[in-house]
Amino acid sequence: MANKKIVIVGGVGGGASAAARARRLDESAEITMYEKGPNVSFSNCSLPYHLSGLIPDADSIVMKTPEQFHKQYNINAEVNSEVIDVDAQQKTVQVKDVNTGEIRTSAYDELVLSPGANPIMPKSIKGIDKSNVFSVRNVVDIKALQAYLTDNQVSDVAVIGGGFIGLEVVENIAQTGKKLTLVEAADHVLGTIDDDFAQLVHKNLYDNGVQVILNDGLAEISDQHITLTSGKEIKAQAVVMAIGVSPDTTLAKNAGCRIGVTGGIEVNQQFETSIPDIYAVGDAIEVTNMITRQKTRLALAFPAQMEARDAVDHMYGRPVQNQGVIGSQVIHLFDLNVASTGLTEAACKQNGFDHRSVTVIPQNRVGVMPDTSPIFLKLVFSYPGGEVLGAQAIGKSGVDKQIDVIATMISMHGNISNLTHLELAYSPWFSTAKNAVNIAALVAENILNGEYQQVSISKVRGLVESGAFIIDAREPNEYAAGHITTSINIPLSQFRQRLDEIPTDKPVYIHCQSSQRSYNMVRALNNLGYTNVTNISGSFLELKQYEYFKDQTTDRKSILTNY
Amino acid sequence: MANKKIVIVGGVGGGASAAARARRLDESAEITMYEKGPNVSFSNCSLPYHLSGLIPDADSIVMKTPEQFHKQYNINAEVNSEVIDVDAQQKTVQVKDVNTGEIRTSAYDELVLSPGANPIMPKSIKGIDKSNVFSVRNVVDIKALQAYLTDNQVSDVAVIGGGFIGLEVVENIAQTGKKLTLVEAADHVLGTIDDDFAQLVHKNLYDNGVQVILNDGLAEISDQHITLTSGKEIKAQAVVMAIGVSPDTTLAKNAGCRIGVTGGIEVNQQFETSIPDIYAVGDAIEVTNMITRQKTRLALAFPAQMEARDAVDHMYGRPVQNQGVIGSQVIHLFDLNVASTGLTEAACKQNGFDHRSVTVIPQNRVGVMPDTSPIFLKLVFSYPGGEVLGAQAIGKSGVDKQIDVIATMISMHGNISNLTHLELAYSPWFSTAKNAVNIAALVAENILNGEYQQVSISKVRGLVESGAFIIDAREPNEYAAGHITTSINIPLSQFRQRLDEIPTDKPVYIHCQSSQRSYNMVRALNNLGYTNVTNISGSFLELKQYEYFKDQTTDRKSILTNY
Incomplete structure (x- = not known):
């Protein structure tokens, strides 16, 4: 032959x-x-890391x-x-x-x-063919971009598109001291995570000096600036196109x-x-x-x-099965890591999937160990079936692990009940005894069982504006250090003696730092006969991050004090 | 009611x-x-970390x-x-x-x-009740141990038992500058990993100045030393018992x-x-x-x-299902992390389970990124069924993630075929494009399909001693920096021109640095009609670590040069 x-x-x-x-x-x-x-x-995938050196x-x-x-x-x-x-x-x-x-x-x-x-480079954008416009697809591209930035002493760079490549380019160039502007056409960066989690990324970009412009597009490129669809002008001597491929x-x-x-x-x-x-x-x-x-x-x-x-x-005659994809991804961004797998809530809605989600914020390792940091973990699952559909995680450490475990579970068609008792490796050095995925699954199980009501932090501003009754279940010193403007401080450690302060004739919303104490208070009040008590999922820890970027970049009134 | x-x-x-x-x-x-x-x-679980401060x-x-x-x-x-x-x-x-x-x-x-x-404190050991003998079960214990070490200016500590608690105590006390001796009754520490992987842990302990004594027990405790079952005397002013509970x-x-x-x-x-x-x-x-x-x-x-x-x-009348356990664990030890889940090879043998295992050594992230380090990953699976039965991983970074993914797979009764295409989150910052578990599963699939033969690094000494024909498939500069004494250097990049040097009438064993190049050479030789070619699993990277501790602590002749 x-x-x-x-x-x-x-x-x-x-x-x-x-x-x-x-x-x-x-x-x-x-x-x-x-x-x-x-x-x-x-x-x-390694190309952007040349830009920071x-x-x-x-x-x-x-x-x-x-x-x-x-x-x-x-x-x-x-x-x-x-x-x-x-x-x-x-x-x-x-x-x-x-x-x-x-x-x-x-x-x-x-x-x-x-x-x-191929990187999308719309001809409709004026100046798209100029020599200060780049894309990042191969070694030639990255060398050309790097050389241009250095040779022309570029001080301001605009990156168009807040997907993975765009964000990695932003991070790596920002680390060289240049001023970065990120322009994203959607209302948040990273289509692989939901709007609430994206606010944490916006905050991270903002904290690292990146100007983030949302809901806007690129109209024209000049030598020293770009003009956006909105008419806004942004200083930029170089432009990186990363709106997609x-x-x-x-x-x-x-x-x-x-x-x-x-x-x-x-x-x-x-x-x-x-x-x-x-x-x-x-x-x-x-x-x-x-x-x-x-x-x-x-x-x-x-x-x-x-x-x-x-x-x-x-x-060569071997059996092959194209089983399709679930989509698992992770990005490192300054001191934050953002990972996701499967479907977002937005994707569930788009597909007409009845679903629920929970957000938990455990520490990456046992609290008594040094250098612990929170993991923001959202778990998305089908309702009423409880199939694991997706997850998003943001934190300084360990988020890729949580997401990889959930990706494995999705691939194996796992249910929430498979995650609650999942035995993962534990030592105080590496995680909490109940791992973040276990904790998320236990909360999810409660939601599936209809054991209590929760509301997302994205609804809190509306609650404040409508004068809802919000209890802050943290201790007084935590409350003093910053709280929701209209909240009332009734700590978990005091509420049994202060039941007369909690109304029975209207909805009651409760939060604490990470939802654990408020969860316990919600269950207790339910058991005491309160019928309209709701836990604020994500609690103060997520709320602070969620509100931050818009509080800093718009002139709206903050719903939080002292932060 | x-x-x-x-x-x-x-x-x-x-x-x-x-x-x-x-x-x-x-x-x-x-x-x-x-x-x-x-x-x-x-x-x-956090108690030992008080000992290091x-x-x-x-x-x-x-x-x-x-x-x-x-x-x-x-x-x-x-x-x-x-x-x-x-x-x-x-x-x-x-x-x-x-x-x-x-x-x-x-x-x-x-x-x-x-x-x-309760910690096991055998009455048969003379001096077990002395005031310089400790166990680590609670806060009182750890305070007492710490106070004793400080107040008595203890310089030498013996830890009896090389399980998790024993090793964590060793690590944490060693970091305060004291001289540690670890005594283990079995031929290797950590019953949750196999002998070959335990050698990497022995090396790590040795490199960190810990005296490791295997196959020996504690007979008597005195004020300034302990006497082992073998009669050996070890200087120690304090003894920590960690032989089990x-x-x-x-x-x-x-x-x-x-x-x-x-x-x-x-x-x-x-x-x-x-x-x-x-x-x-x-x-x-x-x-x-x-x-x-x-x-x-x-x-x-x-x-x-x-x-x-x-x-x-x-x-409270809720449905509960005691489904049993698989056992997942992880330990941090100096600059190494050791994790495992499910069954070891030894446990498979003990249970009479026909099984196979593969060892792969991918990097923890893409090689071009700074600070990469190898992950030693062993995957144990049933034969011929290919059910995932267990895994062990050792490395400076990322081993808990690999093990947690495999633990999830075991819990979901996954097969090797479920691991090969498992879509995990990838970015050069966090992993290789094919994650370590994917790579291990692909090799495992080859073994299940009988595509080539492999031999464990534990057999290499025997091969050397029996005069086997061993090819080192690395480049000449790598060979010069250290190799198996009896090996012949035929790089992957040269073997097609040097086929006349490779015998057809006797077994041929091939290794490289991490088994990837040797694997390619084995496949090529098989395809060229060679019928008795075997890949040395784990290759030079594992072999060096495997041989090291015994080379350093016994007077046997090394089978490796220049290392």
Whole structure:
């Protein structure tokens, strides 16, 4: 049998994984990987860290050179080589040498498309083609941006788009002392978390000197400033576009491959396109969300690598199952970490899923240990079924762990009842005895059982404005250090002696620092016959963070004192 | 209906949890918690951290005082109150005031036993009752030990028992500059990990100046030294006993409760003992291992808290399911973290479970980021079924996360195939794109599929001694910096041109730094028709650590050069 000729388009995450996997399965295959850029196999997720100098040498982001591919794996990694055409009948591709313009034809038995996605650079924005406008997709991009910032002594940078790449670029450039402005079209950054949790991120950006502009877009770019859709002018000598990516489907369309409803390349359970012997993987394809069963796109490294492996496995007759994705992600942002998995509340609403959520704020480790910090954890679950649907976590430490545990639970179709008793590794050094996920699940179980009522901190401003009866269940010294303006201080340690101060004829709302004391008071009052008592989920700890950014950046009246 | 009288014996993990849960479910219950010591509700797991001064004030380890229990929860927490007798017919307990000796009788409707476990202090050891002998069970113990070390200017401490408490005590005292000796009766510390991984812990202890003595026991304690079973004398002015705990079943036996085969109090699915209206929870009870279905005991904080909650829930007619335990644990030791869950290989053998294991050593985050460090991860799984049975992880960072993910998978009866594609949160800051658990599962899948052969690093010495053909697949500069004495250096980047050096008539063993390059070479050779090629799992990175402690502490000949 003749040696199998495998041609791979794209030499980064998916492409490089496909090539290496093919070699492991078949020593005799002729494997060629064409990459239009000058580098293969680089860690694109690491690119922003060059901007702060954390990764001083941008070339070190390249993990394997074409020479290493050749020597170690006998793989032809051809850089500066753009595949511009596919003849699916003849099973050939046309490859253009990007430097010389020379075009040659190469035959394949199996073709793997892993072209990735391109940063969206709308032509409608005036000045989008100017030399001070950048995107961050590869090593060339990041070197160009870094050189521009340095060579032109740029002092003000605007980053357009508050997704992962945008935020990482903001963080890394901000650390070099420049003045950053982040412009986001939606009402909050990071579509992977809900509005309430996003306020914590806004606060973090604000605290780190970043100007955050929401609900606004980029209209025009000049040399020294940008103009937003609102008309606002922002000083900026350099602009980084990070509003999103669009799947690179030019070649796939050209080959006749079907494109899915989301604009990504359509693939079947084996990552085959609609054209025989052409596979597609990575950021360019359309995937299925495992939870919603809706088509979607997901530009993440791990799925791309696994899709590539699966495609090659199928090429060699191995069983493969494209099970879809749940979407798990984490970002480091100054001294904060933000992680999430599965569905947000917003996504549940969008899909018409009846759901509930709980927010708990345990410490990352036992309180008596030094350097403890709170973990803000939101758990989203179906109602009334209690299936775990998603989670978001924000904190200085340990949030990736909590989210990974919940991602595992979602993948295994776990229920809240599976999380309450889940035995995780505990030592005071690493966590609390009941881990954050256990605590969240126990609260969720209460909600599923209808054991008490809760209200989100996003409703507190409305409660204050409508004159609701709000009890602060903390101790007097905590109350004195800052509280909701209209709240009444009845500590958990005193309420049994002060029941006459708690009305029975109107709704009563209770909070404390992290909802634990207020929860105990709510249960006690319910047991005492109070019928309309509600716990304020997230309590003062989340409320302070939630209100902060808007309090600082608008002229509205704060509902909190002394903070 | 009269108020329910709930009496709880023991005021720490299980006891305090039971009391708080009872109050949440029933505002009118009369809840009394008797604790024979002077404190309730302290974090016993945090005790060792007082010895290093990380927790400067031992009293801060107490999380809630009797006064707080009273004020916040209307719970009577009676300290220095030992329950010495139970009359299950009359439903009363006899309580002795530890200070005055006074005895009173207290009635109960429901009794919860949470007496914990006592440190084992064998009377057969001469001098066990001396004033320089300590155990670590409560705040009184840790204050006494700390005071003794300081007041007597102790310079040498012997810790007997290399379990979690023993190791934490060693670490914390060692940090004050004293000379520590650890004596362990088994051939390695930590029964929760296998021998090969324990060598990494031995190395860590050795590197931190701790004298580690294995396969030996304590025979006699003197003022200035101890004598071991082997006759060896060790300088030590203070001795900490940490060889294990035995469940405190005195009261349960007294009440007529059945004791299980492991010596713990027998309980049913609802944590009821064999005597009506008497529950038992925590370290004193016998539990069932969820994986082996064998009875066992597990002295850990989280299970105790959940058992207590469940017992009270059942008391109030709520559904409860005692599903057993898997055992998840983690310990911080100098600059190393050691975590594990489920079964070790040794436990699999003991239970007659056909199993396989893989060891992988990925970095904790993307290699191009600063401060990366390896995670040694062993995954244990059933053969041929591929059920995830257990895992062990050692590293400077991130091991608790990997183990918690695998613990979740075990709890959900996950298979290796569920781990390969598991979508965890990735950013270069936090992990590699394929997380450590993904990588381990992919290797495990290969083993299940019989795709190649592997051998554990514990076999390498035998291979060297028997003159086996061992290839070092690293680059020449790596080989020069240290290698297996008898190995031949044929780098992955050269082997295709040097096939004539690789014999076909005898077994060939291959390793590299972390098994990734050797794995690729093994697959290629298999594909080229070599039939007896074996990958050395764990490779040089694990081998160095595995051999180190014995190389340093015995006069055997090393099988490694230059290290």
